[in-house]
Amino acid sequence: MKDNVVVIEGEVVENLPNTLFRVKIMSSEKIILCYLSGKMRKNYIKILPGDKVRMEVTSYDINRGRIVYRM
């Protein structure tokens, strides 16, 4: 893990084309746009609405994230 990212947990609300997802942050009402990390895509990990996921967000744009784990 890079050290200037923030790890957040959330719940997927919508699947979009091109392995993009809208994810609601667990501890707030905010919804951010996330893509699936390359490692998860390589291993064909399927993500469906309702799944709890862990994502990484950087301070450059906190309205986007990268999904790194499905719980």
Add this chain to the structure above:
Amino acid sequence: MKQGGEKLKCATTKLLAFIKDGITTEEIDKEAERLIKKEGGESSFKRVKGYHWTTCITINEQVVHTPPSKRIVKKGDVITIDIGAYYQGFHTDYATTFVVGGKTDAKIKKFLRVGEDALYKAIDKARAGNRIGDISSIIQNEIYSNGYFIMKQLTGHGVGRDLHEDPFIPGYLDRPVVKTPVLKEGLVIAIEVIYSMGTEEIKAEPGNKWSIVTSDGSLSACFEHTIAITDKTTVILT
């Protein structure tokens, strides 16, 4: 500085009790000055060039540096008091945010709690041998993971013979932790957690030389403590 901090703490405690529904921020400022003088200190902010007030009092969407005015404090306002004392040649700096009247909805309560927690967790990390990045990353984690925004252009700072000194303590990481400066014993810093509900962008308030507001008018808050890093522990001075 420890004595100065204690005096500031006494004055602030009394000041917070004084604030109530219906008074103007100017009156709060006058009371603040009286209380600090009574404790034997001097206003710190008045020593900043061009600033003629003892406190910065920001309400709701105002972020920082708002001079006292005729604005009336209303019940339910989210108010931040930023205050500093100058005692025997050294400055101390402190800020807190709370709701006037005490009653509010759960959303605002949580908003304020997150900031306060972040500050205390950050102070916990401020030990000799750690880096400034450790402080920044914990503030960043706490604020972002709750869906709030950090004001990137406003940072904490060193305190001493001047109110604002090096090093800067940003509330977010702009480089890897190992590339940030190491905290040494004897260093005195003011850690500031400045964040808002809806945006990280700030703008100058129209018609005011000092005041800064959030660009979308969302709520913002600020929590600050002056701390001294000693060889064994970290002391909160204010």
